Amino acid sequence: MTDLVRPSPKSFRRPIVDGWTLATAAIAGIIAVPVLVVLSYLLVPTGDIWRHLASTVLPRYVANTLGLMVGVGAGTMAIGAGTAWLVTLYRFPGRDLLQWMLLLPMAVPGYIIAYTYGGMMDFAGPVQSGLRELFGWRRGDYWFPEVRSLGGAIAMMTFVLYPYVYLLARAAFTEQSVCVLEASRMLGAGPWRRFFRVGLPLARPAVVAGVTLALMETLNDLGAVQHLAVDTFTTGIFRTWFGLHQPAAAAQLAAILLVFVLILLMMERWSRGAARYHQTSARYRALPSIKLKGIKTGLATAFCILPVLLGFAMPLAVLIWWAIRSQALGFDARFLTLTVNTVSLGLVASFLAVLLSLILAYGVRLRPTPIVRGLARLASTGYAVPGAVIAVGVMLPFSAIDRTIDAWARASLGVSTGLILSGTIVAVTFAYLVRFLAVSFNAAEASLAKVGHSMDAAGRVLGRRPREILTQIHLPLMRPSLLAAALMVFVDVIKELPATLILRPFNFDTLAIHAYDLARNEQLAEVAAPALAILFAGLGPVIVLARSIGRSRPGHVA
Amino acid sequence: MSSPALMLDMVSYAYGQVQAVAELSLNVAPGEVVCLLGPSGCGKSTVLRLAAGLEEVQAGRVFINGQLVGAPNHHVPPESRNVGLVFQDFALFPHLSVCDNVGFGLRPADAARRRERIMAALGDVGLAHLDQSFPHMLSGGEQQRAALARALAPEPKLVLLDEPFSGLDTRLREQVRDVTVEALRKSGTATLMVTHDAEEAMFMADRIAVMREGRIVQEGTPIDLYRRPASLFVAAFFGEVNRLAGTVKNGEVSTRFGRVPAPFADGSEAEVVIRPEAILVDLDGKGVATVPGRVVSVHPLGRSTRLVLALEDGTRMKARIWGLHHPAAGASVGIGIDPRQAFVFPAD
Numbered sequence: 001m002t003d004l005v006r007p008s009p010k011s012f013r014r015p016i017v018d019g020w021t022l023a024t025a026a027i028a029g030i031i032a033v034p035v036l037v038v039l040s041y042l043l044v045p046t047g048d049i050w051r052h053l054a055s056t057v058l059p060r061y062v063a064n065t066l067g068l069m070v071g072v073g074a075g076t077m078a079i080g081a082g083t084a085w086l087v088t089l090y091r092f093p094g095r096d097l098l099q100w101m102l103l104l105p106m107a108v109p110g111y112i113i114a115y116t117y118g119g120m121m122d123f124a125g126p127v128q129s130g131l132r133e134l135f136g137w138r139r140g141d142y143w144f145p146e147v148r149s150l151g152g153a154i155a156m157m158t159f160v161l162y163p164y165v166y167l168l169a170r171a172a173f174t175e176q177s178v179c180v181l182e183a184s185r186m187l188g189a190g191p192w193r194r195f196f197r198v199g200l201p202l203a204r205p206a207v208v209a210g211v212t213l214a215l216m217e218t219l220n221d222l223g224a225v226q227h228l229a230v231d232t233f234t235t236g237i238f239r240t241w242f243g244l245h246q247p248a249a250a251a252q253l254a255a256i257l258l259v260f261v262l263i264l265l266m267m268e269r270w271s272r273g274a275a276r277y278h279q280t281s282a283r284y285r286a287l288p289s290i291k292l293k294g295i296k297t298g299l300a301t302a303f304c305i306l307p308v309l310l311g312f313a314m315p316l317a318v319l320i321w322w323a324i325r326s327q328a329l330g331f332d333a334r335f336l337t338l339t340v341n342t343v344s345l346g347l348v349a350s351f352l353a354v355l356l357s358l359i360l361a362y363g364v365r366l367r368p369t370p371i372v373r374g375l376a377r378l379a380s381t382g383y384a385v386p387g388a389v390i391a392v393g394v395m396l397p398f399s400a401i402d403r404t405i406d407a408w409a410r411a412s413l414g415v416s417t418g419l420i421l422s423g424t425i426v427a428v429t430f431a432y433l434v435r436f437l438a439v440s441f442n443a444a445e446a447s448l449a450k451v452g453h454s455m456d457a458a459g460r461v462l463g464r465r466p467r468e469i470l471t472q473i474h475l476p477l478m479r480p481s482l483l484a485a486a487l488m489v490f491v492d493v494i495k496e497l498p499a500t501l502i503l504r505p506f507n508f509d510t511l512a513i514h515a516y517d518l519a520r521n522e523q524l525a526e527v528a529a530p531a532l533a534i535l536f537a538g539l540g541p542v543i544v545l546a547r548s549i550g551r552s553r554p555g556h557v558a
Numbered sequence: 559m560s561s562p563a564l565m566l567d568m569v570s571y572a573y574g575q576v577q578a579v580a581e582l583s584l585n586v587a588p589g590e591v592v593c594l595l596g597p598s599g600c601g602k603s604t605v606l607r608l609a610a611g612l613e614e615v616q617a618g619r620v621f622i623n624g625q626l627v628g629a630p631n632h633h634v635p636p637e638s639r640n641v642g643l644v645f646q647d648f649a650l651f652p653h654l655s656v657c658d659n660v661g662f663g664l665r666p667a668d669a670a671r672r673r674e675r676i677m678a679a680l681g682d683v684g685l686a687h688l689d690q691s692f693p694h695m696l697s698g699g700e701q702q703r704a705a706l707a708r709a710l711a712p713e714p715k716l717v718l719l720d721e722p723f724s725g726l727d728t729r730l731r732e733q734v735r736d737v738t739v740e741a742l743r744k745s746g747t748a749t750l751m752v753t754h755d756a757e758e759a760m761f762m763a764d765r766i767a768v769m770r771e772g773r774i775v776q777e778g779t780p781i782d783l784y785r786r787p788a789s790l791f792v793a794a795f796f797g798e799v800n801r802l803a804g805t806v807k808n809g810e811v812s813t814r815f816g817r818v819p820a821p822f823a824d825g826s827e828a829e830v831v832i833r834p835e836a837i838l839v840d841l842d843g844k845g846v847a848t849v850p851g852r853v854v855s856v857h858p859l860g861r862s863t864r865l866v867l868a869l870e871d872g873t874r875m876k877a878r879i880w881g882l883h884h885p886a887a888g889a890s891v892g893i894g895i896d897p898r899q900a901f902v903f904p905a906d
Contacts, residue, residue, distance in 0.1 A: 454649035457612050460636035461643040462663030462712070476653045 020466070021372055024363035027356050028375035034393025034434050035385055038258055041251040049240075049249045057236060061253075065232045065260065067150050068157065068225070069215050075158030076214040080165025081207050083304050085195055088173040091291045092300040100546035102304060105311025106163040107538030109495045111223025111516065112531045113311065114156045116318040118227055119524040121147040153230045157218050159311035164217070165210030167545065172206035173199060204271065212268040219261060220386040222498035223516055233257040234498060237388045241502065247396060254389040261384050316535065319528045326525035335529060342494055342510040345425070349432040350440070350489040354482050356433065357440040361448050362470050365456075376445075380438035387435060387499035394431045394503060398422035423505050431499040436489045443485035447478045487540050494537050561624030563588045563716045563748030564609055569618035569628075570772075571604055578604040580772035581618065586716070591742060591749040593759035595795065596769035602752045605769075606718050609750060610643050611636035623715050642709030642717035642747070646724060648701045650693035656680070656704050657689040663712040679711040680704075682741045699730045706738055710745050717742065719751040723758060735761060756796045760784070768792050790903045793831050800837065800875050802830040803905060811902060814849055814869065815895045820902040827905035836899035837877035839865065840892035841885050847894030851875070853885045867893055 086092075087099045105113075120127050121144075128144055131137065146152060200207070222234045233253055241250040292300055356379075364376050382390065398421040409417045421427055451474060459469040475482075497512045504513065511530040518527045564586040571579040578601040586592045594602040607613045608620060611627065611634060620628030622641065627634040642663075650659050660676045667675075680686045683703035693701060702722060709717055722738065723731045739762060742749050753759050759766050760780035767777045768791075776788045787793035790801075804811035804820075804827075811820040811828045820828045840847040850870060857864040863884040865877045875893065885891055 452647060452649060454645040454647055455651065457607075457610070457636070458643065458645060458649040458651070458708075459662075460612065461610055461639075461641060462708070463637045463640075463665075465635070465637055473651055473653075 018367070020359075020363040020366050021369075023359050024372050024375050027360055028379035031356075031379040031382060031434050031437060033397060034390050034431070035258070035381065036393075037397055038251055038254045038389055038393040041248065041255045042259075044248065044252070047248065049244065049246045050252060053236075053240070053249060053253070057231065060231050061233050061236045064150060064225075064230050065219070065257075068153060068218055068230070068232060069264075071150070071154030072157045072161060072218045073211050073215055075154060076162040076165045077207060077211050079158065079162040079307050080167075080210055080214075081169045081200065081203070083162075083307060084166050084169035084173055084203075085199060086300050086304055088170055089199075089290060090300060092297045094301055094305070098301075098304045098308065101308045101312075102166050103163045103542050103545055104308055104539075105160045106545075107535055107542050108160045108312060108315050109223070109497070109512075109534060109538070110157055110160055110217070110221045111227065111497055111512075111519070112319075112527075112535060113160050113315045114153070114224035114227045115515070115519045115524060115527050115531065116315040117147050117152070117156060119322075120318055121145070148227075148229045150230050153225055153228045156224055156228065157214075157221065159307065161214035161217050162307060162311070164213040165207060168206040168210040168213075169203050172203035208268055208271045212264060215264055216261065216384050216386075219257065219264075220388075220498065222388060222501065223512075223519070227519055233260070234386055234388045237392060238498070238502070241392065247392070251392050251396060254386075254392045257386055258389055261386070261389075265384055319532050319535070322525040323528035323532060326528060338509055338511050338514050338530065339533065341508060342512070345428065345432070345500075345510060346490040346493040348425075349429050349436065349493045350486040352429065353433055353437050353440040353489045354444070354486045356437060357444040357485065358470075358475075358478075358482070360437075360441055361444040362466075362474070364445070365448055366466060376441070380441045382434040383436065383438035385435065387431070387496060388502065390431050390434050391499040391502035394427050394434070394499075395422055398427050398430075423503075425505060425508075427503045428500060428505075431503050432489075432493050432496065435496070435499065436492050439488050439492060440482075440485040443481050443488070444478065447481035448474065451477055484541075484544050487544065491537050491541050495534055560588060561621070562586055563590075563623060564750060565621040566605070566609065567619040567621070569605070569608060569615050569620060571601075571608060571613060571616050577772050579608065582769075582772065582774055583618075584767055584774060584777075586748045586750050588715070588748050589746050591739075591751065591762055591764050593763035593766045594750065594752045594769055595756060595759045595766050596754065597795075598754055600769045601772040602754075602769050603720055606643075606720050606750065606752050609716070610641050610718055611639050640712065640714050642712065642714040644702075644705050644709045644717070644719045644722045646721040648693075648705040648725070650701055650705055650708070652693050654692075655689070656685065656691050656693070656696070659693070659704060660689075660708045660711050662708065665712075675711060679707040682710070682744060683707045683737055698726050699734045702726060702734050703737060706741060710741060710747070713745070714747060717745075717747045717749045719749065721753055722751065724753075724755075731758075738762075760796075768795060787831075787901060790829060790831055790901075790906070793833075793901055793903075798834055798876055800832045800834065802832070804828055804830065813895075814873075815893075816897070818897055818900050818902055822902075822904055829903050829905045831901045831903065832895050833899060834864065834876045834878040836896040837867075837875055838894040838896060839867070839877050839879055839885070840894070841883070841889075845892065845894075847892040849893045851891055851893040853887050853889045853891060856884060856887050858884065867891070869893065 083098075083102050087095055087102070119125055122128065123139070131142070131144075135142075147156075219232075219234065221232075222238060225232050226235050226238075233256065237250045237253045237257070240246050240253060360376050360379060364372055399419075402417075402419050402422050405420060406417050409415055455473055456466075456469055459473050460466075464472060494510075495512060497516060500510055500513060501516065504510070509517070511533050515527050515530040515534070518524070518530075562585040564584075566582055566584045568581045568583055569579055570577070570581055580601075582601075582605060584592070584594075584605070594605060596602045604613065608615055608628065609622075614633045615628045615630065617630060619626060622639055625634075626632065627639055650656075651662065654662065657676055657680075660679050661672055664672055664675060677686055677689065680689055683706055685700060685703050685707060688696065688700060688704075693704070696704060702725070706722070719738075723735060726734060735758070751759075751762060753762075763780055765778065766780055766783055767774045768783065769775070770791055776783060776792050778786075783792060784796050787796065790799075793799055802813045802815075804813055806820045806822045806824055806826050806828050808824065809819060809821060810817040811830055812818075813830055818830050820830075822828055838845070838847040851867050854866040854868050854874070857866075862878050862880050865879065865884070867875045867877055869875065877893075
């Protein structure tokens with residue numbers, strides 16, 4: 001039996017850390033840099049500028065930011081959960097259409113809706129002018145809601161952010177509470193009681209998650225609040241950075257904003273409590289939708305149509321009207337450059353995001369140790385961090401590196417290298433990755449999870465190494481999900497404003513930047529061209545989501 | 559002497575605190591079919607994963623065809639072991655046709671030879687006509703056969719089957735089992751199969767190893783294990799049993815049905831285990847079965863009938879009788895045992 005102990009030449013000793021774990025750690029580490037840099041400014045001693053800020057503008061930033069969060073939170077919850085409840089539980093004219101049309105406002109970025117309403121509802125805008133003409137009023141004769149106010153900002157944000165709540169609440173209502181709702185009905189609970197005592201508490205984790213997402217977007221916004229003259233942390237960071245040229249103070253503001261975000265995240269975790277999201281059966285259960293009668297039909301339809309009108313149809317109509325009036329929709333050379341810039345940024349960022357997500361997700365699948373999982377989580381927390389915060393966190397280390405290299409080159413080579421990282425495409429793209437990696441990572445992870453582990457084992461036993469299994473088995477299976485993920489990131493990049501504004505190279509404009517510049521110069525009619533382009537791009541992910549809703553409708557097997 | 563196709567030597571594996579496999583040794587000779595039989599969670603699937611190289615051994619050694627492929631700090635990855643594995647869920651690649659699935663494990667060769675090899679493997683399992691289909695278009699039985707063809711196509715010296723029939727319904731199972739046995743015999747490969755179904759193991763295996771809590775508790779031919787179980791656990795695993803407790807006296811246990819030899823110390827507790835088919839039932843009370851009792855319930859199963867009987871003190875006994883004649887519920891009968899088919903074990 002001595003021949004048994006002939007070691008195979010193909011054996012190997014496992015290294016302590018393998019390549020996939022190393023790659024996961026490297027990606028997570030680099031992606032976490034901006035957040036860590038900003039957080040470190042909580043520890044930096046505060047200077048004179050800071051004391052000045054604290055005594056003058058800081059209270060206003062805090063008050064406005066909190067007010068915005070409370071208002072948008074309440075608004076999105078009411079509209080999102082209310083419409084979701086109606087379309088899942090009741091039948092009324094237009095329900096099937098409204099079911100997906102309620103998602104449309106997602107395609108409209110906050111700054112674009114703010115520009116359109118701002119332009120229309122101003123004192124000089126067509127609505128007020130029309131009223132004055134019609135009734136012969138003059139300034140001060142009448143009351144009209146002021147769009148350029150905290151209330152206006154809350155309304156704008158609510159109109160375009162409620163779909164986050166709608167989407168998650170609808171899924172929760174569909175999946176979880178069918179039997180319970182029937183039971184409560186049998187026990188004699190009326191419709192309102194069923195909503196407040198059974199449906200809503202059951203869907204609470206989903207509603208809270210949706211509101212949290214909406215609030216993160218609220219904190220992220222720069223364009224809308226700036227246009228509506230509401231000073232928040234984000235505008236403060238921007239002004240301190242560009243107006244006062246105080247990077248350290250801006251970073252400290254960013255750090256405080258980050259603390260807001262962390263509190264928000266912790267509250268979301270806490271509210272979930274013991275009620276974890278649990279996947280119920282994937283099979284579709286026919287919902288016992290109740291047919292509404294009489295006046296209730298009209299009310300339900302109206303309640304569901306209104307958000308679509310306010311959040312999508314209105315801004316779209318205004319933009320089209322402006323486009324026709326200004327005749328600025330021509331494809332001139334400038335517009336072409338903007339589009340090329342925007343699309344190339346989007347393509348590069350979405351390609352890299354999907355690639356990195358794939359490595360991360362596969363790394364987690366191969367070695368699902370707590371450390372690797374934690375690293376992947378760390379790499380995907382950027383979605384919660386406002387773009388302006390990420391921008392500050394990217395800019396500070398990048399310019400420090402640039403200065404170091406430049407100083408070294410000048411001293412030893414006698415040449416100046418100038419800016420290599422900061423103020424280049426690299427910085428903007430990196431910021432996009434930090435912010436949007438979670439979008440593609442979640443898609444990649446979910447898609448990988450659908451493939452049974454025996455597939456990997458089958459591939460291994462049939463002679464393939466892990467990398468080959470990724471390319472020959474997983475990639476073909478994941479392709480649709482990865483394409484959808486790339487589309488989501490692409491559109492997010494196209495809509496992104498604050499990070500692009502801070503980090504873009506000199507004279508490098510995108511569609512969003514162009515719209516922002518035009519709005520700042522009050523050339524609102526000209527905003528139409530870039531805004532329409534952004535809005536139509538934003539319809540892409542909405543269609544993807546709407547299709548998945550369509551598939552879960554009665555009569556379709558999910 | 560040729561080396562065994564698979565040799566596990568004192569292999570251990572633990573998931574965290576849970577010892578799944580403990581100092582387990584097992585050989586599979588070339589061309590032999592060995593079944594690992596045990597309840598779920600006994601570690602039998604882990605043995606398979608260790609043999610395939612999907613898990614790394616923590617102690618002990620694994621040899622395939624005489625080559626050391628697994629030992630602590632010496633791990634030949636699965637892709638270099640040339641072992642076939644058929645999964646419980648079949649794990650066919652959904653994006654590849656049956657033909658490409660079966661060809662997945664073949665080394666790049668010229669197209670004609672590759673095609674020939676694929677079609678031969680599919681022919682052996684009777685699926686040659688479905689080569690262009692995709693997995694989702696196949697029935698459960700066809701998927702299982704395609705998975706078998708995929709595992710056999712690279713002509714491995716060792717094939718591992720992980721509960722290969724548990725995903726199929728009972729009737730289909732018998733059919734697919736025949737095809738599988740035939741294909742395995744034809745290929746001449748050594749086979750290690752894992753199952754929790756004793757009947758399936760007896761049908762398939764040249765040799766069965768019964769596993770419990772990470773260890774092999776008994777190993778032998780199917781009929782050996784059935785006729786001479788070494789423990790109550792093994793006896794009970796191969797079918798329903800009746801259990802009678804008693805105290806050993808002069809090398810015997812006395813039961814209601816007479817004395818049974820028990821080679822244990824005097825005064826120790828022992829258990830007499832009798833299969834239902836070794837219970838004798840006398841309908842007219844005039845035969846060798848003399849203990850009076852009564853029929854509680856009757857379950858005709860076609861070829862045989864299962865009876866639940868009650869002795870006068872209320873003890874329940876399960877019996878299986880053959881043929882069409884059986885007593886009615888409530889009837890008084892004589893009950894006895896076939897002492898040659900009674901097993902005696904020390905009480906736990």
